[in-house]
Amino acid sequence: MISDRLERLRSRLERRIAGYPVPPSADAQRRAGEPPRPRPAGELRARADGLAPWYQRVYLGSGVHTLEWPHAAHHETVWAALEPALPADLRGLSVLDVGANAGWFSLRAKRRGARRVVGLEPDPRYLAQAELCREAWDADVEYRALGADDLGSIEESFDVVLATGLLYHLRHPLLALERIADLCRDAVVVETEVVPARRRQRIRMRLGPPDRLRIRSVGAGFMKFVEGDELNGDPSNWWVPDTECVRGMLRAAGFRHLSRPCYLEATRLLLVASKAERSALDLDALGRASATSRG
Ligand SMILES: C[S@@+](CC[C@H](N)C(=O)[O-])C[C@H]1O[C@@H](n2cnc3c(N)ncnc32)[C@H](O)[C@@H]1O
Numbered sequence: 001m002i003s004d005r006l007e008r009l010r011s012r013l014e015r016r017i018a019g020y021p022v023p024p025s026a027d028a029q030r031r032a033g034e035p036p037r038p039r040p041a042g043e044l045r046a047r048a049d050g051l052a053p054w055y056q057r058v059y060l061g062s063g064v065h066t067l068e069w070p071h072a073a074h075h076e077t078v079w080a081a082l083e084p085a086l087p088a089d090l091r092g093l094s095v096l097d098v099g100a101n102a103g104w105f106s107l108r109a110k111r112r113g114a115r116r117v118v119g120l121e122p123d124p125r126y127l128a129q130a131e132l133c134r135e136a137w138d139a140d141v142e143y144r145a146l147g148a149d150d151l152g153s154i155e156e157s158f159d160v161v162l163a164t165g166l167l168y169h170l171r172h173p174l175l176a177l178e179r180i181a182d183l184c185r186d187a188v189v190v191e192t193e194v195v196p197a198r199r200r201q202r203i204r205m206r207l208g209p210p211d212r213l214r215i216r217s218v219g220a221g222f223m224k225f226v227e228g229d230e231l232n233g234d235p236s237n238w239w240v241p242d243t244e245c246v247r248g249m250l251r252a253a254g255f256r257h258l259s260r261p262c263y264l265e266a267t268r269l270l271l272v273a274s275k276a277e278r279s280a281l282d283l284d285a286l287g288r289a290s291a292t293s294r295g
Contacts, residue, residue, distance in 0.1 A: 262287030
């Protein structure tokens, strides 16, 4: 439809002007190839509609996406921004996708050659969606009905942990990052809502060593508590950190090597953090030569 195409063009133009990454075109997944044994379009459409509403747009084959344009596909923007930091081939690497939703990232990791992919998703509706997408792609991905609170029960370690769209859903974000660090051998990919940096945004609080403890003004390193559903009408949102807070929590959890922050929008941050000096991911490549690494 013409109005959809105009809307798509307008949004791409606005993102380009603002300097944020532009998501791949709506057809990019389709062009990326068909599943090994595509099911009939009618069957896929009916099964996808039976599991609506969807958050992620996943290509199921035979021309069918779980969501059709112009629905947002934020995960595609995240992946496109992450792409320069990823090895061309994930062969040999294991990946844990926390808050996997319909499994878009898990499937991506598997299709890129990851040796083992496990997705955790506590919401049974999303888990059913993930199973449909996995089945459509005949993908060797394991999903478990677990959330971040269950990370301590996982007796396996992973090279890469994906924590995209996750942190602000957690009641205990630092604890979750510590548990992620316990089972992560190399790198965590964090994508999250953040409080945008503003020069005049200050909080006043008591700081300093015991002999010079006094009220000072600080401009970064905080996290806003969200008690109700005031963020996006979603009561499952709890905390919105600023970038410095995310970086500090990652360091406190044991991730010593951090990429530069990459902004996908004014309030969406993408970061890669590694425990290893030589990571399989190229931390320097994230946000390089792009307007999106500004604060
Ligand atoms: C905004 S979506 C992001 C999905 C996906 N990671 C992405 O980036 O597209 C948040 C997902 O996290 C899941 N989630 C919410 N609370 C969680 C928790 N405590 N532990 C793990 N996942 C959680 C939700 O069910 C949902 O699938």
